[in-house]
Amino acid sequence: MDHPSAGLAELIAAHGVSRRAFLQFSAAMAGALALPASFAPRIAAALETAPRVPVIWLEGQDCAGNTEGLLRASHPTVAELILGILSLDYHETIMAPSGKAAEQSRADTMDRFPDGYICVVEGGIPIAENGIYCTIGGRTFKDIARATIDGALATIAVGSCAFDGGLPAAKGGPTGAIGVKDLVPSATLINLPGCPMNVQNLTATIVHFLTFGEWPATDPSGRPLFAYGQLIHDQCERRAHFEQGEYVTAWGDYGSLNGWCLYKMGCKGPDTFANCPTARFNEGTSWPVKSGHGCVGCTMPAFWDQMTPFYRRLPTPPPFATDVTADQIGLVLVGGVAALSVAHGVGSYARQRRAASAEAAAGGVATMEAPPAVEAPATAPPPAAAPPGPETPTADDKGTDR
Numbered sequence: 001m002d003h004p005s006a007g008l009a010e011l012i013a014a015h016g017v018s019r020r021a022f023l024q025f026s027a028a029m030a031g032a033l034a035l036p037a038s039f040a041p042r043i044a045a046a047l048e049t050a051p052r053v054p055v056i057w058l059e060g061q062d063c064a065g066n067t068e069g070l071l072r073a074s075h076p077t078v079a080e081l082i083l084g085i086l087s088l089d090y091h092e093t094i095m096a097p098s099g100k101a102a103e104q105s106r107a108d109t110m111d112r113f114p115d116g117y118i119c120v121v122e123g124g125i126p127i128a129e130n131g132i133y134c135t136i137g138g139r140t141f142k143d144i145a146r147a148t149i150d151g152a153l154a155t156i157a158v159g160s161c162a163f164d165g166g167l168p169a170a171k172g173g174p175t176g177a178i179g180v181k182d183l184v185p186s187a188t189l190i191n192l193p194g195c196p197m198n199v200q201n202l203t204a205t206i207v208h209f210l211t212f213g214e215w216p217a218t219d220p221s222g223r224p225l226f227a228y229g230q231l232i233h234d235q236c237e238r239r240a241h242f243e244q245g246e247y248v249t250a251w252g253d254y255g256s257l258n259g260w261c262l263y264k265m266g267c268k269g270p271d272t273f274a275n276c277p278t279a280r281f282n283e284g285t286s287w288p289v290k291s292g293h294g295c296v297g298c299t300m301p302a303f304w305d306q307m308t309p310f311y312r313r314l315p316t317p318p319p320f321a322t323d324v325t326a327d328q329i330g331l332v333l334v335g336g337v338a339a340l341s342v343a344h345g346v347g348s349y350a351r352q353r354r355a356a357s358a359e360a361a362a363g364g365v366a367t368m369e370a371p372p373a374v375e376a377p378a379t380a381p382p383p384a385a386a387p388p389g390p391e392t393p394t395a396d397d398k399g400t401d402r
């Protein structure tokens, strides 16, 4: 693999990033990957000698929300990300060339680095009417995407539309939108669904590859376990209010003003796997539930159809025994929702009972070429937090305005 240059440390120094900031970034990545802090020096050492990896970033049926997330990345900043870890050779929204020159940039990268570049796909891929609903430079997006993915070292699907078609694939959509996994089933694929994805998860995924020489362990939907291995409900700062039957029942009510649980306002946290409560957005400032809005389940399959209406609460859970786990609650709550969700919930439940090494194996790690390869840890997600005390028998009408 002939990469454009080597030595991330040299690049970082050249761009005025301090050693202290670099080590802080390495520590933050260890945390993001659910690794002990002791892995931070190993990550730093690996990144210092890591080559820049060419990236082709494709956009199909998208709103550019994931690109917005990239541009607002704080760990690292976009400059560090582009100039340091990645060589973003093609990105329609932010690249300087346009028209034929832009398309030539993509072709040049594919020619120079066969099987050596990462393809990032943002947006759905329309296949109805032979793909005419999205064309670029006279070619259908599905043909461009297939060719680029076929020649890539690996593909990362960012956002829910690249995951499974997202909004364009919702009921009534005429374009026949699909995600990367359905366009190129044989692709080495990491899925980072979300609307948008959290750029910290993209960065951590690439750092894992550069550090350990393999992609992080994933669930059956191709989502990294470090980011999608736990229910939002299990990590939520409002969980204690759920347990106490303290719910927001109207926007602006007492519970709303005091951070009570948003279950009755339609929060899908009990059925959604993601690390939003811990990774958060905007430099770790907040996430939807913290800001007062329920989770809409945007990291889950077909969420536009399966998780709507967004403000209708999940089915009332039946009484639980005191030793029932949170994951089991999640399964019961969503009984009729997406089958994939249930499969994931079962996997998560089982993971609590398996050793970390078995978890990594079950997650389907994609092993690939990457320097420098060092021993990979068992990148299983941290064990799910034990429910804080006895489960509340029901989330029905205990909570009222007070």
Ligand code: SF4
Pocket (backbone or CB within 6 Å): 232, 233, 236, 237, 238, 239, 240, 242, 260, 261, 262, 263, 267, 268, 269, 270, 289, 294, 295
């Ligand atoms: S229902 Fe939503 S707001 Fe309530 S604890 Fe669960 S994730 Fe948090």
